[in-house]
Amino acid sequence: MDIGLTHYLVLAVLLFGIGLYGALSRRHAIVILMCIELMLNAANIMLVAFSKYTAYHQFDGQALVMFCFVVAAAEVSVGLAIIITFYRRRKNIDIRDVNLLKW
Amino acid sequence: MGINIMFWILAAMAVTGALMVVNMRSLFRAALGLIMCFLSIAGLFITLSAEYLGIVQILVYIGAIAVLIIMAVVMTREVEHSNLASPYKLPAIASALAFIGIAIWAILNTKWPTTVIANDMIPPLQTHSIGQLLFGQDGLVLAVEIAALLIVVAVIGAVSVAKEK
Amino acid sequence: MNSIAPELIWAIWLLPLAAFAVIIPLVRPFPGKAEPASYFSIGAVGSSFILSCWLLISVWGAEGRQILVNGPTWLNIAGGPLFNFNLLLDPLSAVMLLVVTAVSFMVQIYSRAYMHSDPSYRRYFAYISLFTASMLGLIMSANLLFTFMFWELVGLSSYLLIGFWFHRPSAIAAAKKAFLITRIGDVGFLAALLLLYSNAGTLDILTLNSSAVTAVLSGSVLTLAALGLFLGAVGKSGQFPLHTWLPDAMEGPTPVSALIHAATMVAAGVFLVGRMFPLFEAAPYALTVVGIVGALTAVFAGTIGLVMKDIKRVLAYSTISQLGLMFLGLSVGGVWVGVFFLFNHAFFKALLFLGAGSINHATGTFDMREMGGLRRRMPWTCVCFTIAALSLAGIWPLAGFFSKEEVLAAALAQQPVLFAFAILTTFLTAFYIFRVVFMVFAGEYRGSQRLHESPKTMLIPMIILAIPAIASGWLNANGGFEGLFEGHVTHSFWEGIFGLLTHPLAWISLGAAGLGILIAYVMYIKVWIKPDRIKGELHPVYAIITHKYWMDDLYENLIAKSLLYRGVFRAAQWIDRVVIDGAANALTSITKVFANRASHSQNGALQLYAFVGITGALIIALVVLLI
Numbered sequence: 001m002d003i004g005l006t007h008y009l010v011l012a013v014l015l016f017g018i019g020l021y022g023a024l025s026r027r028h029a030i031v032i033l034m035c036i037e038l039m040l041n042a043a044n045i046m047l048v049a050f051s052k053y054t055a056y057h058q059f060d061g062q063a064l065v066m067f068c069f070v071v072a073a074a075e076v077s078v079g080l081a082i083i084i085t086f087y088r089r090r091k092n093i094d095i096r097d098v099n100l101l102k103w
Numbered sequence: 104m105g106i107n108i109m110f111w112i113l114a115a116m117a118v119t120g121a122l123m124v125v126n127m128r129s130l131f132r133a134a135l136g137l138i139m140c141f142l143s144i145a146g147l148f149i150t151l152s153a154e155y156l157g158i159v160q161i162l163v164y165i166g167a168i169a170v171l172i173i174m175a176v177v178m179t180r181e182v183e184h185s186n187l188a189s190p191y192k193l194p195a196i197a198s199a200l201a202f203i204g205i206a207i208w209a210i211l212n213t214k215w216p217t218t219v220i221a222n223d224m225i226p227p228l229q230t231h232s233i234g235q236l237l238f239g240q241d242g243l244v245l246a247v248e249i250a251a252l253l254i255v256v257a258v259i260g261a262v263s264v265a266k267e268k
Numbered sequence: 269m270n271s272i273a274p275e276l277i278w279a280i281w282l283l284p285l286a287a288f289a290v291i292i293p294l295v296r297p298f299p300g301k302a303e304p305a306s307y308f309s310i311g312a313v314g315s316s317f318i319l320s321c322w323l324l325i326s327v328w329g330a331e332g333r334q335i336l337v338n339g340p341t342w343l344n345i346a347g348g349p350l351f352n353f354n355l356l357l358d359p360l361s362a363v364m365l366l367v368v369t370a371v372s373f374m375v376q377i378y379s380r381a382y383m384h385s386d387p388s389y390r391r392y393f394a395y396i397s398l399f400t401a402s403m404l405g406l407i408m409s410a411n412l413l414f415t416f417m418f419w420e421l422v423g424l425s426s427y428l429l430i431g432f433w434f435h436r437p438s439a440i441a442a443a444k445k446a447f448l449i450t451r452i453g454d455v456g457f458l459a460a461l462l463l464l465y466s467n468a469g470t471l472d473i474l475t476l477n478s479s480a481v482t483a484v485l486s487g488s489v490l491t492l493a494a495l496g497l498f499l500g501a502v503g504k505s506g507q508f509p510l511h512t513w514l515p516d517a518m519e520g521p522t523p524v525s526a527l528i529h530a531a532t533m534v535a536a537g538v539f540l541v542g543r544m545f546p547l548f549e550a551a552p553y554a555l556t557v558v559g560i561v562g563a564l565t566a567v568f569a570g571t572i573g574l575v576m577k578d579i580k581r582v583l584a585y586s587t588i589s590q591l592g593l594m595f596l597g598l599s600v601g602g603v604w605v606g607v608f609f610l611f612n613h614a615f616f617k618a619l620l621f622l623g624a625g626s627i628n629h630a631t632g633t634f635d636m637r638e639m640g641g642l643r644r645r646m647p648w649t650c651v652c653f654t655i656a657a658l659s660l661a662g663i664w665p666l667a668g669f670f671s672k673e674e675v676l677a678a679a680l681a682q683q684p685v686l687f688a689f690a691i692l693t694t695f696l697t698a699f700y701i702f703r704v705v706f707m708v709f710a711g712e713y714r715g716s717q718r719l720h721e722s723p724k725t726m727l728i729p730m731i732i733l734a735i736p737a738i739a740s741g742w743l744n745a746n747g748g749f750e751g752l753f754e755g756h757v758t759h760s761f762w763e764g765i766f767g768l769l770t771h772p773l774a775w776i777s778l779g780a781a782g783l784g785i786l787i788a789y790v791m792y793i794k795v796w797i798k799p800d801r802i803k804g805e806l807h808p809v810y811a812i813i814t815h816k817y818w819m820d821d822l823y824e825n826l827i828a829k830s831l832l833y834r835g836v837f838r839a840a841q842w843i844d845r846v847v848i849d850g851a852a853n854a855l856t857s858i859t860k861v862f863a864n865r866a867s868h869s870q871n872g873a874l875q876l877y878a879f880v881g882i883t884g885a886l887i888i889a890l891v892v893l894l895i
Contacts, residue, residue, distance in 0.1 A: 003110045009210045011114045015121050017203035022125035024195030024875050027187050030175055034124050034137050041144050052151045054216045059236045062153055069163045070250040074257030076168050080175045081261035087179045099872025191875045198882050209893055
């Protein structure tokens with residue numbers, strides 16, 4: 001059986017699901033950040049796959065992926081900055097301690 | 104046929120890397136898993152005839168993001184072996200499985216258009232085409248500018264947030 | 269003389285309004301003496317007075333004795349009539365205009381001296397201009413809607429002027445009382461307006477009157493509308509049972525009492541009935557009610573006037589009583605009889621009040637027990653006051669005699685019982701007013717002030733007003749006044765003045781008045797009968813009268829305190845507190861409890877938030893996919 005669109009999509013869904021599980025279940029903020037990167041990459045795979053298999057214009061999906069890169073880079077830089085700051089304050093980066101924004 | 108084999112190998116590598124990220128006790132190993140995952144995704148881009156993106160993936164994700172993450176891991180060395188599960192492990196598994204189930208079910212039940220672009224239709228100079236699309240006439244110049252602004256702001260913001268007081 | 273131009277007719281009421289508008293914002297900053305305020309005000313009303321004289325002559329010469337001035341459209345109801353602010357000038361309104369502007373003119377000149385040391389001098393003139401403007405508007409408007417609006421405006425200015433010295437609690441209470449009690453009457457007026465509008469489709473006075481004549485309006489609608497209008501008149505004119513505010517209204521400055529609560533505003537009720545007279549004529553029951561209420565009030569208020577110690581209160585009850593006679597005159601004799609009485613009464617009653625003010629200026633009190641012997645120190649005041657008193661008592665040939673004569677004659681022709689009431693009132697009037705005259709001017713001074721005659725600015729208006737108090741009745745001597753209303757009825761002037769004396773009726777009335785004066789003389793000058801002895805022997809009657817028939821107690825204790833305060837209001841308060849507040853409080857406490865519980869779901873655990881968000885997204889995806 002030839003590899004087709006469905007294969008890529010299922011792979012992306014699997015990666016996204018693993019990322020989702022990690023983001024929801026880990027305590028360490030950096031791991032959560034990494035999981036978010038995983039989910040973004042899963043989305044990128046989908047975009048490129050659609051771009052190849054269904055697009056009317058071949059490069060639309062790829063151009064979108066470029067923007068995803070930019071957003072991911074921005075997100076990681078800011079996210080890590082926050083994590084570092086938090087670490088300096090608490091000597092700890094447990095997401096359970098980041099709970100000041102409550103009732 | 105070669106592409107098929109490539110796909111399976113890369114897919115397996117990507118999933119393994121992702122599972123490493125989630126399950127490795129050591130943060131450093133988790134980061135290595137992430138890099139493995141990024142690498143195989145770059146390979147997958149190439150199997151999708153998006154060679155340029157593959158290169159950029161390696162440059163940006165591995166060269167910048169993964170390195171940044173490893174730097175952060177190293178800087179927060181005192182929190183060793185802390186890749187533990189939070190109280191929400193079960194709900195997390197449940198929602199992840201539910202998501203995978205629903206999404207796969209949806210993918211399999213959708214009639215996708217099958218306009219596969221033959222390999223000989225793909226222009227040889229992908230960089231040129233993407234460049235045309237991003238910067239050319241009727242292109243996405245404005246979006247590019249906004250993205251540039253975004254990353255500038257993000258970098259400045261990151262510096263100002265992380266600065267020692 | 270040329271007929272008056274419409275612009276000048278407008279000017280009659282717009283001039284005082286302009287004076288008000290100028291005084292309120294502009295004159296206030298002038299430092300020191302506030303003279304400009306009174307100049308504006310007096311100048312405006314003086315011009316109005318001159319224009320009113322011209323207008324009266326023009327109305328006399330106009331076709332149908334009527335001038336209709338078209339004004340701007342105020343309200344345009346789709347499919348309904350236009351509410352045009354037209355002016356209707358007929359003999360009735362022209363005479364009223366003359367009365368109002370003349371008395372207002374005199375009173376304002378008088379006020380310059382009376383109020384000269386008051387810190388609120390300007391405010392006083394602003395209010396009194398506002399009052400004059402609204403009163404003139406009330407008189408001239410050709411549409412009952414505008415009449416009603418001005419009616420409320422005069423009520424407002426009356427409220428402001430009664431409470432003019434708002435630092436006195438009694439003045440505030442009196443102002444409130446006046447406002448509230450007249451409001452009861454105004455509800456009747458408003459109800460009548462609505463009834464008339466829904467049945468006749470218009471509030472134009474001429475149309476309403478003619479539709480009453482042509483029986484477009486008839487039956488119970490007409491009677492109810494007339495009674496409603498009369499209820500408004502009862503409130504405004506202080507008739508029984510809504511009279512209790514008028515004596516208390518004497519808390520205002522005395523010139524105000526003279527202008528508003530004796531001569532003009534309280535006569536607005538009489539004017540209203542006169543204005544809608546064809547409507548009342550077509551509703552005989554309503555007209556009978558007018559007469560009965562008038563006669564009852566006349567006697568009722570007259571008796572209370574017998575025992576009051578405060579000179580202004582005596583005059584106030586006298587006003588109520590005389591207004592009762594006006595309503596009686598309207599009922600039995602038609603418009604011109606009532607209005608002729610009103611016309612004469614305005615002058616001599618204003619003069620009496622100005623006299624009382626002059627006395628107060630000298631003695632610093634209104635209590636007659638602290639006066640006496642003032643004729644030596646205040647000769648001019650004494651003369652003027654006595655002239656007005658004689659006129660009020662109805663002594664030939666002063667003004668009061670002629671108008672009272674017409675009322676008595678008409679009453680005798682219509683209904684002997686009403687005539688008996690009127691004669692009794694004549695007697696009471698003569699007695700109480702001469703009780704005042706003798707207590708104030710005769711005998712020895714019982715107070716402790718240094719007496720002095722009032723300044724010229726106060727005396728001159730009084731002397732000028734004394735002229736109509738003597739002579740205004742002569743206007744009808746040749747049938748002129750009656751002719752103005754009813755068409756020409758001429759007999760010669762001297763016949764008119766002396767001819768009345770040949771009728772026995774005149775002697776009955778003069779006898780009653782003379783008897784009243786005589787008894788007052790006997791009791792208060794010669795003291796052959798000691799007032800205290802009468803007090804003792806007629807103690808039950810005396811108690812009833814001094815308590816003003818317990819009308820105030822009835823209203824305040826029984827209706828206001830027991831029925832409304834303890835009953836209705838307390839029930840309303842209970843409903844408000846328990847039901848309405850309870851519902852609101854229950855709602856807030858339920859919300860609060862719920863919010864407290866719900867806010868604990870905001871526990872700050874980011875991953876729970878993410879989990880909930882993902883779950884929501886999945887549910888939405890499922891719904892979209894499955895449907």
